[in-house]
Amino acid sequence: MTQNSEIDQLTQFALELAEASAKIILPQFRKNITIDNKLDAGWDPVTEADRSAELIIRQMIEKHFPSHGIIGEEFGNKPAASTYSWVLDPIDGTRSFVIGMPTWATLIGLYRDGQPLLGVMNQPFVGEMFYGNPSGSWHKHHGQTNAIHVRAPVPLAQAALGTTSPYLYGENSNFEHLRKSVTAHRFGGDAYFFALLAAGHLDIAMDPTLQIYDIAALIPIIKGAGGVVGSWTDNDPTQGGNVLCTSSRDLLDEAVAVMQGGL
Secondary structure (H helix, E strand, O other): OOHHHHHHHHHHHHHHHHHHHHHHHHHHOOOOOOEEEOOOOOOOEEEHHHHHHHHHHHHHHHHHOOOOEEEEOOOEEEOOOOOEEEEEEEEEOHHHHHOOOOOOEEEEEEEEOOEEEEEEEEEOOOOEEEEEEOOEEEEEEOOEEEEOOOOOOOOHHHOEEEEOOHHHHOOOHHHHHHHHHOOEEEEOOOHHHHHHHHOOOOOEEEEEEEOHHHHOOHHHHHHHOOOEEEOOOOOOHHHOEEEEEEOOHHHHHHHHHHHOOOO
16 A cells, blocks of 8 residues: 555545544534533533544544554543554534534544644534645535635735634733734634634634644644644644644744744
8 A cells, every 4th residue: 555545545534533423413512411511620611422422433443443542632542553643622612512603623633653644624513624634635515625725925914813712822912912913813713713724714823722632633734735833932733732823934933923022
């Protein structure tokens, strides 16, 4: 098997994982379901939809690729006996899920030798899926699949920015400076902003203090579409932390400079 055919096979399997999890999640969306809280102080909701979706994904991986590792938000880590590890967030944006907003997504990423190889972002209620691998990135909507690309580079002053919430940045005045430096900004999109960046609708998508399962699936989609993935601190964005993605290297450098207080 050639490397490309192996990646194609794994990509197809990742799409099947997303479709299988959607069948578990959708019947529970906008229903009166039990919401548990993971935190003793604060609110980090989890539902049976999160847990049951991750379980079906894990079962499929263990059946078809038993040597692959698994990193999952709900059920922890299974060590790899090969170079591959899947990174799963069955419902990214559970806060949106429990209030009926269709901005949540299932994130399925695959790492090879510790680096992102392919990723899928699925929003089955809206009926669209974004996915990417080293060959490119695609958007699938109601049966039609099209290649996607980031939009043409723009300077920071003309950029559109998306992030989950300004409150996540705490007292960081540099983010407020960045927000005021761009043409447009929107909040509340969770993983959607990163997918929309890849599809050419945004110029900057960013979030602080991410876990690996929040970003793993999105990196191959952004890179496959020609985007750039970085951070305004010294963390490795492939492992989470403070993640800043842009449509061009120059724009990343401008945004990082602002977040570091240099502009």
